[in-house]
Amino acid sequence: MIAGRDSNPGTTGDHPYLPRTFFDRPVLDVAPELLGGVLVRTTPWGRMQLRITEVEAYAGEADPGSHAYRGRTERNASMFGPPGHAYVYFIYGMWYSLNLVCGPEGHAGGVLIRAGEVLEGVDQARHRRPKARKDAELAKGPARLATALAVDRELNGADVCSHDATAPLSVLAGEPSDADAVCSGPRTGVGGEGAHHPWRFWLDDDPTVSPYRPHKPRHRRPALDAARPTT
Secondary structure, three states, rough: OOOOOOOOOOOOEEEEEOOHHOOOHHHHHHHHHHHOOOOEEEEEOHHHHHHHHEEEOOOOOOOOOOOOOOOOOOOHHHHHHOOOOOEEEEEEEOOOEEEOOOOOOOOOOEEEEEEEEEOHHHHHHHHHOOOOOOOOHHOOHHHHHHHHHOOOOHHHOOOOOOOOOOOOOEEOOOOOOOOOHHEEOOOOOOHHHOOOOOOOEHHHHHOOOOOOOOOOOOOOOOOOHOOOOOO
């Protein structure tokens, strides 16, 4: 049995729901064990299921790459617990990203769900991601995943451990991943002191895993007035 999983926490189909004790652990323990787990999303149009194939761990105030590195704000409050809840944020003014909160309440930590395979609700995902060339691309990357599953800020703070069949978001244990199939490396797009932490985890050779991209500094365009000659 994987650490933190109850012997009979409730089930759906053949898979048990992950209990809160699973998430109430260090984020670096939780993250790789989420691989192969199943994210369940209930929408007004029906239920969706996604097998998790890629994640990234963020260790809160101890992690320069985390939104919580400089402390608690209105935006990142969900990261500070309680564990087993969703943290959803808006990025680049365009996309949402889904994280699962880990660790004891009051200490920020979260796992970004980067990619997965849509197992149920494929038609819903195709409707929201019409430009995907094949099903393996429906949730290949955190923004695509959130779009395919209709994730937005309304899910921020949602309890993923309610074990209620009507809950908007929950997580099932799935099949434990073979340790030899789990890879790790630097997180995508993280710069500075956190650039080289090997806190991205993925299933080897899975077609739904997103490509790694290193951090690229963003340069602000100079103000027009600064470019004009003075008189």
